[in-house]
Amino acid sequence: MKMRPFVVAAVVALTPLAAAAQDPPAGQQPPDRPGREQAAPEPRPYERVITRDAKSKEGVIITHRIKDKLYYELPRAAIGREFLWVSQIARTTLGEGYGGQAAGNRVVRWERHDNRVLLRSISYDIVSDEKEPIARAVRAANYDPIVMSFNVEAFGKDDAPVIDVTRLFTTDVPEFSGRSRVRARTFDASRSFIERVATFPQNIEVEVTQTYSTPLDQDGGGRGGPAPAPGPGGGRGQVAARPGTSSVLMHYSMVLLPGEPMQSRLFDERVGYFSISQLDYGKDEHRSPARRYITRYRLEKKDPNAELSDPVKPITYYVDPATPTKWVPYVKKGIESWQPAFEAAGFRRGIIAKEAPTPEEDPDWSPEDARYSVVRWLPSTTENAVGPHIHDPRSGEILEADIQFYHNVMNLARDWYFVQVGPLDKRAKTLPLPDDLMGRLIEYVVAHEVGHTLGFQHNMKSSSEYPAAKVHDKDWVHTMGHTASIMDYSRFNYVAQPEDGIDVADLVPRVGPYDKWATMWGYKPIPSAKSPEQEKKTLDQWAREQDKTPWLRFSTANAR
Ligand SMILES: [Zn+2]
Incomplete structure (x- = not known):
């Protein structure tokens, strides 16, 4: 399926955002940030701050909403830990950016200093081994900026500081604001407010309406104003705001990062994984x-x-509870069709599908909970599906993925199937397609999107690597598929002719030899290696299998 560059955007976002952070609104300094000069006022009794009107929820951080204010109560376990902060523009005024657009990821940390709490932005663009003497210089050069300072309003249980975080969301914080993405000039705090807060054991989700304006006598900030912030998506969404007002719905996720980062695996351009990069001074x-x-x-x-x-x-x-019941088994099959690939990496049932619990079984279950990766079924006329994931920028560990499956992608799959292999399959001669066929097409789309969320880029080379005669050969196609990877855009086997006698079950792409091999390459443990560098020799040996087996090779559009 078409793949919006969300994942890639997430990969490159750290650097452009650093530039955006240098781009405060022209001629004005946002009030209240960072810390004010005067001493922090004394905290008040807890009940005076968190009153009986508060709507409170326990989670990684305890959240309290009191009218239009939002308070965070930071348990000891959350202070000093690193969180991934993901900013997304969920909805925009027509013409400015587009909904679902990534607006940047960064690592943040909450720190307490007496009666103040600081929110710092941590950079992992530049690293070094902590044991090396240069680590001190890297730390000094990377002194983590303070995004905002908060007075402690009160103390909760176990001395947990309570802070008012409302202005983190309702004022123009360059690190998190969507303003630069819609190229507007000013932020209007009086028309910006918190819409919704959802609190979970590992993450907090906050949705905020933010309103920006661009004066009539200016052209949207494109000329003569501050340089436009580079967009993480590679230039998409760089639409100048029309003069006037625009409101966007920003979605912020703050996800607790693992206490111990996963051991990273070095990227190799011969194998089609998404990647992160860091400058290493050690x-x-x-x-x-x-x-x-x-x-x-x-x-x-x-x-x-x-x-x-x-x-x-x-x-x-997890399969979204909104999925039409008759398609649930096919969504599950699409997910678990990757099991043989994980067997190649040494894992039995390395990937499994589960039906999400009903509200009666678990009223707290939510697809927004970062502990759950979900195949979402969205009631939309969009003919597409996308597979974004979020990952730990320190190690590349994928933390969570929510695949968006738009209902009308079924129309697209139906049209492709009808046009490409209609003459080879009697079932495609009548519309609507029978459920067993449509189910199989859904399984294919889900498997492709799951592939993205397991770390895989498209492999556009894959469909050109089998000898042409083999794509007509029913035995070959039965064991190898007509394309070596489900991550190609090869769609259905339109090379096949009726006289080839290919089984209709083999007309649809599936997890193929490249996918299994690439999963092995990325996921198979190398127990003797104690560092990413020590894995290099083995990884190189594995990659060299491509020398003799052409269908294990990888390339893609804009391969990086
Ligand atoms: Zn794709």
Whole structure:
């Protein structure tokens, strides 16, 4: 399916956002940030701040809403821990940017200093091994900026500081605001307010309406004003705001990062993973190299000595309860069709599908909870599906993925199937397509999107690597598929002719030899290696299997 560059955007967002952070509104300094000069006022009794009107919810941070104010109560366990802050423009006024657009990810940390709490932005663009002497210089050069300072309003249980975070969302904070993305000039705090707060054990989701304006006598900030912030999406959404007002719905996720980062695996351009990059000053080389690591889930063997083992925790995708009942089994099959690929990496049932609990079974279950990856079924006329994920920028670990499956993608799959292989399948001669066929097409779309969320880019080379005669050969196609990867755009086997006698079950792409091999390359543990560098030799040996087996090769549009 068409893949919006969300994941790539997330990968590159750290750097452009640093530029956006240098771009305060022309000629004005936002009030109240960072810390004010005067001493913080004394905290008040808890009940005076968190009154009986408060709507409170326990989670990684306890949230309290009192009318239009939002308070965070920071338990000891949350202070000093690193969180991933994901900003997204959920909805915009028509013409400015587009909904669902990533507006940047960054790592943040809450710190307490007496009666103040600081929110710092932590950079992982530049790193070094903590044991190396240069680490001190890297830390000094990277002194983490304070995004905002908060007075402690009160103390909760266990001395947990309570702070008023409303202005973090309702004033123009360059690190988090959508203003630069819609190229507006000013932020109007009087027309900006918190819409919704959802609190979970590992994450907090906040939705905020933010209103910006661009004066009539200016042209939207494109000329003569401050340089437009580079967009993480590679220039998409760079639409100048029309003079007047625009309101956007910003969606902020703050997700707790793992206490111990996963061991990273080095990226290799021969294998099609998404990647993160860092400048590493701890390496014994004359130039500091940019280290690139693949994005992948953390998967560990229950029995590290077994060739094939159950995982400690399988990769788990939930099926959205909004999915029409008759399609649920096919969505599950699409997810679990990756199991053979994880077997190649040494994991039995490394990926599993589960039906989400009903509200009666678990009233607190939510697809927004960062503990759950979900295949969302969205009632939309969009003929598409997308597979974004969020990952730990310190290690590349994929933390969560929510695949968006738009209802009308079924129309697209139906049209393709009818046009491409209609003559080969009697079932395609009548519309609507029978459920078993439509189900199979849904399974295919889901499997492709799951592939993106497991870390895979498109492999556009894959469909050109089998000898042409083999794509007509029913035995070959039965065992190898007509394309070596489900991550290609090869769609259905339109090369096949009726006289080839290919089984209709083999006309649809599936997880193929490349996918299994690439999953092995990225996920198979290398127990002897204690660092990413120590894995290099093995990874290179594995990659060289491409030399003799052309259908294991990878390339894609704008491969990086
Ligand atoms: Zn795709």
